Amino acid sequence: MRGRVPVAVGLAAVALLLPITGAQADPKPTVAQAKAKLKKLDEQADKIVDQYNAANEKWKKAKKQYIAVNTTYKAQASKVEELREGLVTVANSTYQTGDVVSFGLFYSPDPESMLSGLAALDQLSQGRARRLSEYQGAIADLKRQRDQKKSTFDEAAKVKADLLKEKKKADELVKEQTELLRRLGAYNAGNPNSAGIAYTGSASGNALAALQFAYRQIGKPYRYGGTGPGAWDCSGLVQAAWSSGGVSLPRTSFEQWAWGASRRVSLDALEAGDLLFHSGYGHVGIYAGDGKVVHAPRTGDVVKVVTLAQYNAIGAVRP
Structure with a gap:
């Protein structure tokens, strides 16, 4: 669905889930239960x-x-x-x-x-x-x-x-x-002043400009409603990145998916710069080429690059 937050597995992490409130306290959730809850929250948040x-x-x-x-x-x-x-x-x-x-x-x-x-x-x-x-x-x-x-x-x-x-x-x-x-010890506040990293992939033309912009945002925090420059949400990042490439996209991921109705491409024929969507189309990122995706994942995380396998895309649009 989206880039997974690394979670420390073990008794120490489990102990962090809930404070000790005495003998009558409810059973503490396992790390697996916490992950499942977080996944559900992510879907609701999207x-x-x-x-x-x-x-x-x-x-x-x-x-x-x-x-x-x-x-x-x-x-x-x-x-x-x-x-x-x-x-x-x-x-x-x-x-x-x-x-x-x-x-x-x-x-x-x-x-x-x-x-x-x-x-x-x-x-x-x-x-x-x-x-x-x-x-x-x-x-x-x-x-x-x-x-x-x-x-x-x-x-x-x-x-x-x-x-x-x-x-x-x-x-x-x-x-x-x-x-x-x-x-869970997995909250990443990020750095609003992050200089990001250089894009060295295979993109060209306006897709290259879009990915260069997106890569310069790596390390900046996710914030819902964020449109930069210090924080981004998924569609805000994609919109701004492609704007730097000369293409005007709608604001939200659902609108971007609808906008691309005549521009859909197969996941087997992806090119650098394509928009990639999760299940439900509530999340969007940019394919960077070489099996990588750059996106703003969720609360408590930062703009990052993940593998295509981690991202679990279900649809793509070529601006």
């Missing part, structure tokens, strides 16, 4: 963390749309105000001079002067009508913008609330994973 990431992306998109709509709203409001001021100016001018005065042009003894006056009056009338039409159109557009802004804001608020619920679940799960890993 699902919840991906849901969290998906909700977070939806919220960020809704927020971006809200900002865009609000910006348009302000610009539109400014346009309406300018039109309003223009109409007020024209109205004041008409009130002061009166169109009736202009009608004197109709009785000019000079036919050319009379025609010129009629043309000027017609242009003035058309200008007023055009301004009024623009004003009315702007008002209607402003109302649509206001309605859209309200709808977007409501969506963002709902997504944010759902996100907080998912985050609470993920936080509780991560806490349980961390406590179990510490008891």
Whole structure:
């Protein structure tokens, strides 16, 4: 399913699993039981963390749309105000001079002067009508913008609330994973400033750029929702790595699998740079070539390279 955390086997490790609480304490789990529990937590974490990431992306998109709509709203409001001021100016001018005065042009003894006056009056009338039409159109557009802004804001608020619920679940799960890993003596805090290692595999082109980026992250800690630069989750690492290779991927592993629907490749025909997915598609890594995979495994571990056999991939996508 994913890179396994090394576990010290023996009585000393078993003793770390639970504190001694007296003669009536429940039987201590064996190391095998602890491993099984950790595996189950990993599977649960993959699902919840991906849901969290998906909700977070939806919220960020809704927020971006809200900002865009609000910006348009302000610009539109400014346009309406300018039109309003223009109409007020024209109205004041008409009130002061009166169109009736202009009608004197109709009785000019000079036919050319009379025609010129009629043309000027017609242009003035058309200008007023055009301004009024623009004003009315702007008002209607402003109302649509206001309605859209309200709808977007409501969506963002709902997504944010759902996100907080998912985050609470993920936080509780991560806490349980961390406590179990510490008891097993298998918790690796990693180094957020790790310089990683050089990639020397067979990749070329944009896949080479993606793998060079991923290898520079080796040793940095896993953190759910992490998008760098000091910590990563699995899909965050893959997205950033391939972004450096000029390919834009969706944020979550489920979305990346769906994105690659027409780009699936056989596990027997892997090439360096291919995306590799676990069962359930809640975890993703990058095939590095030569039977190796680079990925951000899970809470309590770091970005690392594992063998293809350890990774247990069930599907692959070629960006």
